[in-house]
Amino acid sequence: MQEALRFQPVDAEPVDHADIVVKSRHLRRVTDNAARGLSLTIRGLRKAFGDNEVLRGIDLHIPSGQFVAIVGRSGCGKSTLLRLIAGLDAPTAGSIAFGEEPRAQDVRVMFQEPRLLPWARVLSNVEVGLGRERSSADAQARAERALVEVGLGDKRAQWPSVLSGGQKQRVALARALVSQPRVLAFDEPLGALDALTRISMQQLLERVWRDQGFTAILVTHDVAEAVALADRVLVIEDGRIAEDVTIDLPRPRRRGSAELAALEGEILKHLLEGSEDTL
Amino acid sequence: MSLIDSLPRVGAPKLPKVDGLIPWIVPLAIVLIWQLACVTGFVPSRVLPAPTDVALAGWKLLLSGELVRNIWVSFWRASIGFVIGGGIGFAFGLANGLSQLSAKLTDTTLQMVRNIPHLALIPLVILWFGIDESAKLFLVALGVFFPIYLNTLHGIRTVDPQLIEMGRIYGMTDGELFRRVIFPGALPSIFVGLRFALGIMWLTLIVAETIAASSGLGYMAMQAREFMLIDVVVLSILIYALLGKLADSASRALERLTLSWHPAFQKK
Numbered sequence: 001m002q003e004a005l006r007f008q009p010v011d012a013e014p015v016d017h018a019d020i021v022v023k024s025r026h027l028r029r030v031t032d033n034a035a036r037g038l039s040l041t042i043r044g045l046r047k048a049f050g051d052n053e054v055l056r057g058i059d060l061h062i063p064s065g066q067f068v069a070i071v072g073r074s075g076c077g078k079s080t081l082l083r084l085i086a087g088l089d090a091p092t093a094g095s096i097a098f099g100e101e102p103r104a105q106d107v108r109v110m111f112q113e114p115r116l117l118p119w120a121r122v123l124s125n126v127e128v129g130l131g132r133e134r135s136s137a138d139a140q141a142r143a144e145r146a147l148v149e150v151g152l153g154d155k156r157a158q159w160p161s162v163l164s165g166g167q168k169q170r171v172a173l174a175r176a177l178v179s180q181p182r183v184l185a186f187d188e189p190l191g192a193l194d195a196l197t198r199i200s201m202q203q204l205l206e207r208v209w210r211d212q213g214f215t216a217i218l219v220t221h222d223v224a225e226a227v228a229l230a231d232r233v234l235v236i237e238d239g240r241i242a243e244d245v246t247i248d249l250p251r252p253r254r255r256g257s258a259e260l261a262a263l264e265g266e267i268l269k270h271l272l273e274g275s276e277d278t279l
Numbered sequence: 280m281s282l283i284d285s286l287p288r289v290g291a292p293k294l295p296k297v298d299g300l301i302p303w304i305v306p307l308a309i310v311l312i313w314q315l316a317c318v319t320g321f322v323p324s325r326v327l328p329a330p331t332d333v334a335l336a337g338w339k340l341l342l343s344g345e346l347v348r349n350i351w352v353s354f355w356r357a358s359i360g361f362v363i364g365g366g367i368g369f370a371f372g373l374a375n376g377l378s379q380l381s382a383k384l385t386d387t388t389l390q391m392v393r394n395i396p397h398l399a400l401i402p403l404v405i406l407w408f409g410i411d412e413s414a415k416l417f418l419v420a421l422g423v424f425f426p427i428y429l430n431t432l433h434g435i436r437t438v439d440p441q442l443i444e445m446g447r448i449y450g451m452t453d454g455e456l457f458r459r460v461i462f463p464g465a466l467p468s469i470f471v472g473l474r475f476a477l478g479i480m481w482l483t484l485i486v487a488e489t490i491a492a493s494s495g496l497g498y499m500a501m502q503a504r505e506f507m508l509i510d511v512v513v514l515s516i517l518i519y520a521l522l523g524k525l526a527d528s529a530s531r532a533l534e535r536l537t538l539s540w541h542p543a544f545q546k547k
Contacts, residue, residue: 088448104450115445119463119540128459131450161542175449 037065037215038098038106038182040085045094047080054080056239057094064099067209067216069226072236073271079187081236082109082219086185098183105131105179112188114168116160122171123147123156129175146178147171149211150204166197170204177208184209186218190225199255202229206251223271227263228253235270243270328510333517336510345499350518353484353495356412360419361480365473368424372431372472376465377457382432389428397421398486410491415484422483423476430472434465467541470534477526481519 045058054077062068072078083089085096086109098107108129116125126143127134147153150170160168169189176184186205190198206229209216220226226233227247235243245267249259310330316322317329324332340346371389375382397418408414438461446460488497496515503511538544 086448088444109448111441111445113441115441117442117460117463119466119538120459128446128449128451159540159545161540161545 036180036182036213038100038102039064040099040183040215040217041097042085043095043097045081045084045096046092047077047084047089048092054239055084055091058239058241060234060241062215062217065213065215067206067218067229067231069218069220069230069233070236071220071223071226071233071267071271074221076236077239078219078236082185082187082217085183085217102182105133106182107185108176108179108181108183109185109187110169110172110176110189112191114160114165114172116168116171116175118160120160121156122152122158122160122163125160125171126174126178129178131179133179143174143178146174149177149208150174164197166193166201169193169201173204173208177212180212181214183215183217186216186220188220189218191221198225203252205229210251223264223267224260227260227267228255233263233267235267237271243267325509328513332510333513336508337514340499340511340514349494349496349499350522353488353497354522356415356488356495357419357480357484360416360484361423361476363416364420364423365427365476367420368427368472368476369431369469372428372469373435376432376435377461386432389425393425393429398483401487401490405491410493414491415487415495418487419480419483422479426472426475426479427469428472430468430475431465434468434472435461437468438464467538470530470538473533474527474530477530478523481523481526485519 040060040062042058042060045055045060046053047055058081070078070081080089084091086107088109116122117128120128123140123143126146127139129146130136130139130142133139144153144156147156150173152167152170152174155163155167155171160171163171169192172189189205190201193201202225205216205218216230218226218229223233230247233243233245233247234241235245245263247263253260313322313327314330317324317327317332328336337346371385375386400421401418404414404417408417442460442464443456446456451459484495485497488495489501492498496518500512500515503509503515535544
């Protein structure tokens with residue numbers, strides 16, 4: 001049933017029993033989330049590159065399965081924070097603790113660039129995401145499932161060079177998902193896509209997050225994207241968390257609705273005020 | 280093949296056989312004009328023998344077994360020298376591309392040696408090795424070393440660091456990272472080096488054989504000069520051209536085979 005629902009086009013009319021499916025999915029999400037997503041506690045986190053202190057003391061708790069968006073002007077340290085969470089860089093001071101000790105494949109990152117291996121077929125690129133389990137017997141089957149998940153099951157034998165920008169990013173998403181991570185960090189993954197592709201990618205992100213229940217941390221410069229997707233938006237300014245906004249709106253959220261616009265306006269106003277100070 | 284099949288390609292009708300012949304039109308035309316110029320006496324045969332005379336000389340040498348023996352000797356020298364020089368160049372390229380220490384230790388020295396024209400070493404090489412096989416192999420190996428070394432090094436250094444970071448994030452071991460990311464990424468550049476090296480390989484060998492040898496194509500040409508056998512001289516030159524083309528085609532075929540992922544090698 002779950003599978004059948006995934007194959008439905010995004011705009012398909014819900015059928016009668018879909019209600020039940022949604023409910024069961026919701027139930028599953030609630031029960032699974034506790035098990036799937038990892039919670040995250042950050043204390044006194046600092047990061048300096050030479051004399052340049054990018055992060056100046058971040059304290060943050062992210063409950064398991066929450067979708068957090070981090071916004072801020074460029075150079076505010078949001079990407080640095082994400083790289084520290086993903087373990088790509090080491091902090092200068094402070095600590096990042098997960099709810100339980102994560103295995104290597106529990107924390108995955110998706111970048112603005114797809115970073116696909118141009119010399120590997122789409123399916124092998126997804127298999128890369130399995131990490132140490134690449135050589136296991138069901139590796140290929142799992143990679144295929146992840147590709148179907150992002151709607152690219154028919155592209156498995158293609159070279160990445162023939163895919164469009166949005167398709168490449170979906171392959172990168174499949175690669176990040178295939179190991180069933182418990183924390184997924186997105187570093188402006190939709191930044192290079194055109195407006196329409198962005199919206200369908202946002203819907204895809206939201207869907208896989210709801211299905212798989214990982215803890216999602218999305219760095220973006222697009223405030224509209226942040227309020228549309230996230231449970232909670234963090235505004236980072238001068239290396240600190242300047243605002244922590246809870247977006248308590250039901251999903252799926254309607255793009256362009258008044259509530260979203262109001263929240264977006266509020267956060268934007270804050271960001272712009274900040275920039276006037278420094279100008 | 281119906282008419283409809285050919286419709287989508289109106290601009291470029293599909294004639295594979297003719298297509299493959301197009302590159303040979305110009306060489307064939309040159310040979311034809313050459314033949315005409317000789318037959319009409321426009322070019323005296325003392326200066327340039329007619330293609331038919333060259334072919335005849337080739338036939339005679341083929342029957343005597345001399346031609347095959349000389350080509351074989353030259354081909355053997357070229358391959359062995361190439362394998363030795365290319366192998367060492369590739370190894371240094373890998374080592375210096377992957378290890379900072381190795382690069383610091385050897386790159387400066389190699390760059391200095393590179394700037395000596397290797398053919399300038401011929402007198403020294405003759406003093407060291409005589410006109411033995413090892414002299415020719417040494418020169419060919421030295422000649423092919425640098426293009427392979429430089430391009431391997433360049434290829435490895437220019438692999439996209441974002442892909443390397445990606446590989447590390449997804450838990451690739453050093454060996455896997457090399458096999459799945461670094462080496463395939465460096466391959467296009469390595470092929471550029473390979474093709475340069477093949478050109479230098481023939482050049483070096485021919486020069487070495489004309490100066491110091493008792494067999495091989497270069498030797499055959501020099502002998503012919505002594506006896507004013509101009510048709511054999513021209514024959515040798517044509518054989519160089521063909522061998523060069525052969526080596527180039529082989530490396531292209533290898534490129535197509537291994538770089539099929541590259542947009543430049545994908546069938547349109």
